[in-house]
Amino acid sequence: MRHTLLRPxxxxxxxxxxxxxxxxxxxxxxxxxxxxxxxxxxxxxxGLLGAILPVFTGETGIRVRVLALGTGQALDTARRxxxxxxxxxxxxxxxxxxxxxxxxxxxxxxxxxFILVGPDSDLAHVKGGHDAVAALxxxxxxxxxxxxxxxxxxxxxxxxxxxxxxxIDPKSGAGSWYRDxxxxxxxxxxxxxxxxxxxxxxxxxxxSFRNKGSLGIVTEGDARLINRYDVIExxxxxxxDAKLMEAHRLADWLVSPEGQAAIGHYTVNGxxxxxxxxxxxx
Amino acid sequence: xxxxxxxxxxxxxxxxxxxxxxxxATTIAALLxxxxxxxxxxxDFPGRRGIVVTCNALLxxxxxxxxxxxxxxxxxxxxxxxxxxxFTPAAMVIAQSVLALPIVVALAHRAVEDLWEAFGDALxxxxxxxxxxxxxxxxxxxxxxxxxxxxxxxxxxSEVGAILVVGGNIASYTRTMTTAIVLETSRGDLPLALxxxxxxxxxxxxxxxxxxxxAGRPTW
Numbered sequence: 001m002r003h004t005l006l007r008p009x010x011x012x013x014x015x016x017x018x019x020x021x022x023x024x025x026x027x028x029x030x031x032x033x034x035x036x037x038x039x040x041x042x043x044x045x046x047g048l049l050g051a052i053l054p055v056f057t058g059e060t061g062i063r064v065r066v067l068a069l070g071t072g073q074a075l076d077t078a079r080r081x082x083x084x085x086x087x088x089x090x091x092x093x094x095x096x097x098x099x100x101x102x103x104x105x106x107x108x109x110x111x112x113x114f115i116l117v118g119p120d121s122d123l124a125h126v127k128g129g130h131d132a133v134a135a136l137x138x139x140x141x142x143x144x145x146x147x148x149x150x151x152x153x154x155x156x157x158x159x160x161x162x163x164x165x166x167x168i169d170p171k172s173g174a175g176s177w178y179r180d181x182x183x184x185x186x187x188x189x190x191x192x193x194x195x196x197x198x199x200x201x202x203x204x205x206x207x208s209f210r211n212k213g214s215l216g217i218v219t220e221g222d223a224r225l226i227n228r229y230d231v232i233e234x235x236x237x238x239x240x241d242a243k244l245m246e247a248h249r250l251a252d253w254l255v256s257p258e259g260q261a262a263i264g265h266y267t268v269n270g271x272x273x274x275x276x277x278x279x280x281x282x
Numbered sequence: 283x284x285x286x287x288x289x290x291x292x293x294x295x296x297x298x299x300x301x302x303x304x305x306x307a308t309t310i311a312a313l314l315x316x317x318x319x320x321x322x323x324x325x326d327f328p329g330r331r332g333i334v335v336t337c338n339a340l341l342x343x344x345x346x347x348x349x350x351x352x353x354x355x356x357x358x359x360x361x362x363x364x365x366x367x368x369f370t371p372a373a374m375v376i377a378q379s380v381l382a383l384p385i386v387v388a389l390a391h392r393a394v395e396d397l398w399e400a401f402g403d404a405l406x407x408x409x410x411x412x413x414x415x416x417x418x419x420x421x422x423x424x425x426x427x428x429x430x431x432x433x434x435x436x437x438x439x440s441e442v443g444a445i446l447v448v449g450g451n452i453a454s455y456t457r458t459m460t461t462a463i464v465l466e467t468s469r470g471d472l473p474l475a476l477x478x479x480x481x482x483x484x485x486x487x488x489x490x491x492x493x494x495x496x497a498g499r500p501t502w
Contacts, residue, residue, distance in 0.1 A: 036369060036450075045469050050453065065369065065452040081358030082368055186468025193470075211470030241358060 034063045035246045038075070038083035040154060041184050043229065044068035046204035046273055052262040056253050062246045070184065072152030078102065078232075081239055085247035086232040087254075089202075090154035092161075094230055102239070103232040108281040109254045110263050110274040111228045112203045114158060116219035117189070118144075119196035126198075132222040137166045143177040145197035146170070147188050150180035154227070159200045162224065189215070202227050204273040228282055229274070231255070254278070292454065293478075297485065300458040303371055303445070304438035307378030311386045311434045316427055319390025320416050324398050334391060340384035345377075349447030352377050356448065369450040374458070377444040382434035389433055393426030394419050428497050432490055439486050459485075 043049055044066050053064045067077060071088040075097050078086045086103070088094060097103055116135050118126065123144035126135040139146050148170065149156035163170045170178045181191050185205040192199040193213035201209075206217075231251045234242050253259045255278035264276045322334055354360050356368040367373045397419055405415050420427055442460035449456035451465060459482040466475035 041468070045465070065450070065455055067369065067450045067452065080360075081363070184468050186470060189470060190467065209470040211472055 033061055033243075033246055034065060035084040035243045035250065036065045036067060036082065037085050037087060037250070038067050038069060038077045039087040040071050040074060040089060041068045041186065042089065042155070042202040042205050042227075043087060043274075045184075045186060046208045047268065048204065048263065048266050048274060051266045052259070055262050056250060056259070060246075060249055060253070062249060064250060070149070070151045070153030070156070072157075075102075078234060078239075081241060084234065084242045084244065085250055086234070087229060088154060088232070089227055089229045090157045091228060091230075093152075093154070093157060094232065097232065101235055101237070104235045105233045105251070106230050107251065107255050108228055108230050108277055109260075110276050110278075111226060111282045112274050113220065114155065114200055114202055114225040114227050115206060115217045116198060117192065117201055117206060117215045118198035118218040119192075120214040120216065121196070122218065124198070127216075127218045129219045130221040132162055132219055132225055133166045135219040136162055137168060139198050140166070140168045140170065140173065140177075143173065145177050145179060145195050146173070147192045147195065147197045147199040148178065148180045149185065149188050149200075150182045151184065153185070155185060155200055155202055158225075158227075162200075165224070207271055207273055208268045226282055228277075293481075295454055296457055296459055296462050297481070299371065299456070300439065300460070300482070301485070303374045303378060303458060304435060306375045307382055307438045308431060308435040310375070310379040311382035311438075312427075312431045315383050315386025315430070315434070316390045316420050317416060319387040319392075319430070320394045320419050322387070322391045323394035324402065324412055324415060324419070334388075337384045337388045337391070341388055343381055343384060345381060345441050345443035346447070348377055348380050349444035352380070352444070352448050368448060369452060369456060371449070371456055373448040374445040374456060377448050378438040378441060381441055381444060382437050385437055386430045386434045389430035390420075390423075390427060393423040393430070397423050425497060428493060432493060435489065436486060439482065 037049075039049065045068060049064075049066050053066070057063050067074065067083065069077060071090040071093055074083070074086060074088050075093055077083050079097070079100075079102055086097075087109070094106060098106055116126070116132060118124070124135070124139040124142040126138050129135050148159060172178075174180065179191070179195070179197060181188055183191075185201060186209065188199050189201060189205070189209050190211055191197070193211055193215050196214055198218065231254050233248060233251050234244060236242075236244050254263075260276035260278055263274050264272065266273055322330060352373065353368065355362045356365065356373055357363055358366075358368070367376070401422070402415075405418065410418065440460065442464055445456070445458060446461050446464065449458070449461065451457050451461040457465070459478060463475045463478045463482070466472075466478065
């Protein structure tokens with residue numbers, strides 16, 4: 001046996017493991033001015049927050065850690081006290097969040113719209129329409145595959161409101177044409193491109209999405225498809241541990257002329273994704 | 283496209299964090315798991331079989347469940363909320379340690395069980411106590427121990443369900459290779475997601491090869 005020969009190599013391995021493992025955490029220590037923003041995939045995955053938050057951090061020194069979740073999950077995260085500020089897009093869920101006195105101020109920062117996307121084949125013959133409810137009714141009637149987020153996100157909430165307006169219970173199509181995937185917008189678009197199927201998407205995610213396959217916009221321009229983004233500041237009585245001072249500065253910056261300009265100037269492939277609307281809420 | 287990403291500092295910070303979190307978690311799992319697995323093989327006590335069976339069952343511990351359980355523990359409204367660990371790399375290390383520990387215990391136990399059968403009497407005749415036999419047996423079975431550690435490491439490097447929940451996939455802070463792959467897939471950038479996947483597999487391969495090289499040739 002060569003015990004003595006081998007011992008140093010084990011020591012080296014152990015040192016390597018602990019040394020390599022330990023070093024990066026020193027840099028990852030909690031900075032004094034860091035806040036957690038519970039937000040939605042539509043503003044983060046579209047690249048908006050990545051483009052505008054560095055401007056805010058440069059001015060204030062406050063770093064922002066973004067959690068990209070569905071609206072329902074983002075609000076729940078804030079309810080549990082795990083976030084300092086909320087930026088979401090589901091008016092009804094936001095209202096109950098405010099009613100529970102979790103938030104103190106709710107301000108609109110921007111809007112864009114939702115669109116119905118579907119495959120070239122267009123089984124339900126809805127392409128080119130401007131009535132989202134009629135389009136969903138046609139999809140249900142044709143039993144054309146439809147992908148639902150099913151994740152309590154803002155987009156999912158709107159989809160369910162549209163079904164209700166069409167007086168259709170989509171669950172009746174569960175197991176056949178109505179496909180509740182329980183996932184994010186990107187997952188839903190990937191699934192819709194592969195099946196292929198119709199789905200409801202926010203325009204920001206759609207424009208920055210890269211795996212569209214045969215999907216294209218089939219219905220847009222319905223007033224019911226408006227998509228409002230609100231920033232909500234938390235109630236200090238319910239959330240005493242949240243970093244509300246820093247969160248307040250970010251909320252104020254988002255609605256300030258400068259923040260609004262940063263939002264309006266963000267484009268993907270030359271298209272504006274979000275229309276700033278703090279001064280003139282939709 | 284991919285070459286631009288490979289040259290970006292963000293990719294290197296993601297790789298660094300992946301390695302840091304996984305190596306920390308593997309180290310913790312090894313420091314706890316090797317002695318526990320060995321002890322389970324050489325001591326007999328009531329409930330031992332139950333623990334061994336449980337550890338083997340937990341080889342398939344669902345990461346999403348570990349993530350959710352830890353999330354509820356570490357949330358500000360949970361019992362350990364005061365530690366402020368949720369959405370930090372430390373929370374990811376805890377999650378991965380929990381996932382890797384049963385793997386290290388079960389594989390170490392299996393290796394030492396055979397060694398103890400073959401050499402246990404001899405060790406005891408030489409006057410070693412069971413306590414002193416633990417490090418000796420770990421050393422004798424070091425190649426199997428290395429396999430146990432690498433299996434645990436593989437689990438931590440490939441896992442995504444738990445760290446996505448407790449880490450939050452925050453850019454430049456808790457974004458790892460696996461969570462970045464999930465993110466790019468959801469952005470529809472499938473070539474980039476696949477490229478990141480190959481980088482991840484390559485890294486795991488390199489580390490495995492390096493560990494084998496360091497451990498040397500078999501001596502028994």
